[in-house]
């Protein structure tokens with residue numbers, strides 16, 4: 630596997646250049662960057678839920694279907710909020726949250742609901758309470774690299790060109806570099822999740838096309854796909870209905886892109902009786918249909934014969 634290359638400058642919101650375009654991202658490159666980050670004082674950390682209107686906004690997002698039927702048990706919500714309240718992010722990362730809140734509200738809402746759902750999946754599927762806190766802290770930063778993606782690409786309502794798609798997908802490596810820098814740790818778990826949340830178990834994902842084996846990353850990956858389907862997006866004003874979205878996630882398990890127990894946990898939470906995930910029988914029948922104006926995956930400059938312009 631070739632080493633990934635940085636396609637455009639990775640820089641902070643206050644325009645500090647971390648890596649220029651063209652840098653080959655070797656372990657030594659990242660170590661050198663983190664060594665220079667360590668010469669700076671470590672950034673102050675604050676609770677994400679206590680930052681601005683985050684907690685109020687999150688509770689409002691979760692009160693809307695389908696989230697309202699996933700998060701129903703008040704005791705469980707209180708436990709969930711306890712874990713989420715323990716998540717403290719570096720101040721420049723919180724400024725990234727404010728950046729999305731003001732400039733790209735879709736990404737702001739998305740990162741908060743992925744924060745909640747991936748923490749819930751970790752509560753259901755992981756026995757390890759340390760892993761729960763670790764997991765909770767990665768949901769809200771998985772798309773942090775999008776601060777390096779031009780806003781006109783993030784907000785584009787027409788199909789992306791191939792070049793724009795490449796720029797968008799590069800948020801994974803940008804986030805990896807940025808979070809390793811702010812965590813002052815080349816092995817930062819939040820950085821690894823930012824890099825790997827679009828990878829799949831069968832190696833069909835990006836940016837590296839590696840087989841995803843890390844369980845905790847799968848919780849973010851599953852939450853990410855589910856929210857992307859059930860939410861309005863710039864390129865798709867009408868979202869998938871919940872049944873079709875769950876069928877799409879089920880199809881990912883059928884293709885071995887995501888683990889069955891993660892899909893079962895998500896489907897169990899969507900059932901009124903809230904069965905234990907291990908007892909959740911998943912239908913593989915496909916009855917739903919995607920919204921007709923969905924242009925996800927459509928490349929603007931590719932003709933039906935696969936020739937790009």
Ligand SMILES: [Fe+2]
Pocket residue numbers: 771772800826827
């Ligand atoms: Fe992403």
Ligand SMILES: [Fe+2]
Pocket residue numbers: 739743771772853
């Ligand atoms: Fe995402």
